[in-house]
Amino acid sequence: MNILIIGGGGREYGIAKKLREDERVEKLWALPGNGGMEELAECFPIKATDMEGVCGFAAEHPVDFAVVTPDDPLAMGMADRLRAMGIPCFGPSKAAARIEASKIFSKRLMEKYGIPTAKAAALDSLDAALRFVEENEPPMVVKADGLALGKGVFICRTRDEAEAACRELMEDRLFGESGSRVLIEEFLEGPEVSVLSFTDGRTIVPMVSSMDHKTAGEGGTGPNTGGMGVIAPNPFYTEAVAAECMERIFLPTIRAMELEGCPFSGCLYFGLMITKDGPKVIEYNCRFGDPEAQTVLPLMETSLLDAMLACEAGTLDGTPVAFSRRAVADVVLASGGYPGRYEKGKLITVPELDEGVCLVHAGTKRTEEGYVTAGGRVLNVVAVADTLPEAVEKAYANAERVTFDGVYMRRDIGRTALEIIARGDARCE
Ligand code: AMP
Ligand code: GLY
Numbered sequence: 001m002n003i004l005i006i007g008g009g010g011r012e013y014g015i016a017k018k019l020r021e022d023e024r025v026e027k028l029w030a031l032p033g034n035g036g037m038e039e040l041a042e043c044f045p046i047k048a049t050d051m052e053g054v055c056g057f058a059a060e061h062p063v064d065f066a067v068v069t070p071d072d073p074l075a076m077g078m079a080d081r082l083r084a085m086g087i088p089c090f091g092p093s094k095a096a097a098r099i100e101a102s103k104i105f106s107k108r109l110m111e112k113y114g115i116p117t118a119k120a121a122a123l124d125s126l127d128a129a130l131r132f133v134e135e136n137e138p139p140m141v142v143k144a145d146g147l148a149l150g151k152g153v154f155i156c157r158t159r160d161e162a163e164a165a166c167r168e169l170m171e172d173r174l175f176g177e178s179g180s181r182v183l184i185e186e187f188l189e190g191p192e193v194s195v196l197s198f199t200d201g202r203t204i205v206p207m208v209s210s211m212d213h214k215t216a217g218e219g220g221t222g223p224n225t226g227g228m229g230v231i232a233p234n235p236f237y238t239e240a241v242a243a244e245c246m247e248r249i250f251l252p253t254i255r256a257m258e259l260e261g262c263p264f265s266g267c268l269y270f271g272l273m274i275t276k277d278g279p280k281v282i283e284y285n286c287r288f289g290d291p292e293a294q295t296v297l298p299l300m301e302t303s304l305l306d307a308m309l310a311c312e313a314g315t316l317d318g319t320p321v322a323f324s325r326r327a328v329a330d331v332v333l334a335s336g337g338y339p340g341r342y343e344k345g346k347l348i349t350v351p352e353l354d355e356g357v358c359l360v361h362a363g364t365k366r367t368e369e370g371y372v373t374a375g376g377r378v379l380n381v382v383a384v385a386d387t388l389p390e391a392v393e394k395a396y397a398n399a400e401r402v403t404f405d406g407v408y409m410r411r412d413i414g415r416t417a418l419e420i421i422a423r424g425d426a427r428c429e
Pocket of ligand 2: 150212226227285288289290291292
């Protein structure tokens with residue numbers, strides 16, 4: 001089979017690596033891919049958001065199956081366009097991608113179908129938003145309705161902070177049209193869990209749970225990033241929590257999407273918070289997370305290709321999907337300054353890595369001298385081991401050996417999870 005992957009980060013590297021394990025995969029193309037991905041796929045410099053470029057490429061090549069992973073092309077309707085060309089796809093339709101692309105759409109969906117989430121108000125003018133801030137007690141969370149590179153969420157401890165957030169989004173248009181409407185919601189507390197799932201619109205199969213570390217600084221400080229590291233499984237996601245999520249969140253969500261006339265197929269990502277009142281949805285993503293994908297896929301024991309084909313064919317019920325009970329830690333190596341300004345083109349020294357450790361390329365470029373940095377998140381050091389403490393130790397031992405000028409990593413990936421395991425408060429699945 002010839003497969004076209006649309007995207008070019010660590011997530012797409014992780015997907016390409018997993019697909020390469022399948023003997024049925026012949027050609028693998030990536031648009032645009034990245035420097036390191038050239039080991040796994042033929043990469044062409046066509047942006048994932050270049051609808052005409054991607055569809056033109058697909059028309060000229062014998063593509064049997066396409067995998068669309070980033071949010072923007074899905075929200076633009078790239079999966080619909082490829083399907084209309086007769087190319088089956090892993091990824092939701094434009095209508096289903098609204099579950100991520102519009103926070104107001106997803107909030108209304110959850111309210112209508114009784115799916116547990118934070119109480120919220122949708123505001124479509126700055127005046128209305130400021131009035132809401134005046135009339136409600138902080139803390140509150142201000143969110144841009146549309147896509148904002150994961151940066152459109154402001155946790156506001158005071159009314160002044162909330163007002164400033166509304167002004168940045170709605171007046172200064174920090175994220176353009178994404179801020180034409182905002183959602184202001186109650187502040188929830190509790191540990192966070194990410195659950196990626198395969199779904200064909202009727203059947204849903206969760207993957208191993210994980211814990212992202214979103215802020216640039218240690219201990220949840222500093223600006224939000226796309227994710228500085230992940231561990232899996234997440235010790236807060238006990239079997240009892242998993243069962244409750246399936247019954248109250250996962251199944252109701254895919255049923256709701258079906259009833260709304262936009263069944264979801266592909267990877268549905270649940271961003272959950274385990275509150276004292278039970279698990280609640282913080283956000284949905286219409287795609288694999290990055291770095292969650294490259295963290296959980298190494299634990300997949302069955303064929304990723306089969307699962308993806310089944311999501312598109314509507315045959316997920318009856319398709320074996322299994323994950324190992326081992327543990328993974330993923331430490332992101334970023335360019336100094338990320339998520340703010342950073343320099344590119346720094347030469348990367350890649351040492352020998354231990355068994356069970358994979359270097360996932362995210363923002364790299366291949367040059368005659370070797371790989372150089374080409375993005376904010378440059379590499380992921382992904383270590384698989386029997387237990388989480390071993391995986392974390394192994395990931396850091398190997399991460400220390402990879403060097404480039406200005407390299408930055410958080411030193412506390414997995415720390416909260418390890419404390420929980422050490423205290424015996426929650427058990428892994
Ligand atoms: P999101 O992009 O919606 O996942 O939000 C980014 C981060 O903001 C989440 O991972 C949470 O840590 C935090 N967050 C979002 N919504 C809330 C909320 N209602 N209460 C507390 N924290 C939140
Ligand atoms: N790591 C969070 C995301 O992919 O949205």
